[in-house]
Amino acid sequence: MVLDEPGKPLRETELPDPEPGDGQVLVEVSACGVCRTDLHVVDGELPKPKLPLVVGHQIVGRVLGGGERFSPGDRIGIPWLGWTDGECRYCGSGRENLCDNARFTGYTLDGGYAELAVADDRYCVPVPDAYADAEAAPLLCAGLIGYRALRMAGDGERLGLYGFGASAHIVAQVARHEGRRVFAFTRAGDEAAQSLALELGAEWAGDSAGTAPEPLDAAILFAPVGELVPAALRASAKGAVIVCAGIHMSDLPSFPYELLWEERVIRSVANLTRGDAEEFMALAPQVPVRTEIEVFPLEAANDALARLRAGEVRGAAVLMPPRSWVASTKR
Numbered sequence: 394m395v396l397d398e399p400g401k402p403l404r405e406t407e408l409p410d411p412e413p414g415d416g417q418v419l420v421e422v423s424a425c426g427v428c429r430t431d432l433h434v435v436d437g438e439l440p441k442p443k444l445p446l447v448v449g450h451q452i453v454g455r456v457l458g459g460g461e462r463f464s465p466g467d468r469i470g471i472p473w474l475g476w477t478d479g480e481c482r483y484c485g486s487g488r489e490n491l492c493d494n495a496r497f498t499g500y501t502l503d504g505g506y507a508e509l510a511v512a513d514d515r516y517c518v519p520v521p522d523a524y525a526d527a528e529a530a531p532l533l534c535a536g537l538i539g540y541r542a543l544r545m546a547g548d549g550e551r552l553g554l555y556g557f558g559a560s561a562h563i564v565a566q567v568a569r570h571e572g573r574r575v576f577a578f579t580r581a582g583d584e585a586a587q588s589l590a591l592e593l594g595a596e597w598a599g600d601s602a603g604t605a606p607e608p609l610d611a612a613i614l615f616a617p618v619g620e621l622v623p624a625a626l627r628a629s630a631k632g633a634v635i636v637c638a639g640i641h642m643s644d645l646p647s648f649p650y651e652l653l654w655e656e657r658v659i660r661s662v663a664n665l666t667r668g669d670a671e672e673f674m675a676l677a678p679q680v681p682v683r684t685e686i687e688v689f690p691l692e693a694a695n696d697a698l699a700r701l702r703a704g705e706v707r708g709a710a711v712l713m714p715p716r717s718w719v720a721s722t723k724r
């Protein structure tokens with residue numbers, strides 16, 4: 394499924410099989426998660442995507458050949474961070490997520506809305522056995538960038554999650570595992586998201602414009618809505634950390650300084666490091682994180698994106714190419 398131009402639907406087509414270059418593995422895609430970032434790319438909200446482009450950066454598949462780290466048949470995940478230069482000041486200080494020349498799967502590199510993909514094997518991760526292919530796909534971005542956002546939110550006990558979709562539904566489980574209390578903020582009246590949050594251990598779920606029964610020590614904003622920043626500050630306790638976890642957000646409105654006063658912090662989280670990926674993939678089966686997924690055949694990628702845009706996906710949307718889709722419906 395190819396993006397020819399932002400703002401247009403993806404086009405189903407046959408492409409030549411990708412050839413793995415030096416250090417790259419060729420992977421038969423079993424499942425690819427649909428991320429809000431995919432929507433931002435397709436809608437033209439992120440600058441300079443590769444075009445034409447295969448989007449998708451939560452890829453689970455089996456190695457067919459190439460590279461050095463894996464053997465044919467190994468099941469691996471291909472995440473968002475696809476390549477770094479290893480030599481800029483950020484790479485040199487353990488912050489490859491901020492690399493000046495980073496390349497990203499499904500944005501500046503072709504991704505996983507396809508039957509085959511190639512990837513630099515240094516950035517791929519083994520997928521824990523506990524998960525079926527489609528269940529594992531959302532771990533690769535919703536999970537591990539959500540996990541990075543949770544780390545950046547500090548140790549606060551009372552955690553607010555704004556936008557209870559693919560990422561929040563995973564982060565809530567990790568936070569509960571760490572003994573935190575979770576408060577879920579959704580669009581007004583989004584009962585499906587609120588009930589999912591309560592099922593996954595949130596002690597309260599309500600409208601994102603309001604406040605929880607107690608002030609928050611930390612909040613993570615997954616919804617790309619700038620107005621939520623002052624809303625989260627209003628709902629927060631002294632010293633709270635507000636983390637903006639998305640790659641794109643509408644403009645932040647101005648707000649009185651008193652909302653930020655008392656050592657509240659606003660920060661963003663960008664991308665991931667290989668360390669984040671390894672840490673989270675080891676942690677997920679221990680929690681154990683269970684993913685709530687809605688599976689679509691690959692050729693229905695535009696429908697999956699439309700449902701995500703409309704806030705109609707419960708948990709995470711996942712695409713499966715024809716071969717895996719047929720196998721999964723027979724199971």
Ligand SMILES: [Zn+2]
Nearest residue numbers: 479481484492
């Ligand atoms: Zn770098």
Ligand SMILES: [Zn+2]
Nearest residue numbers: 428430534535
């Ligand atoms: Zn993503």
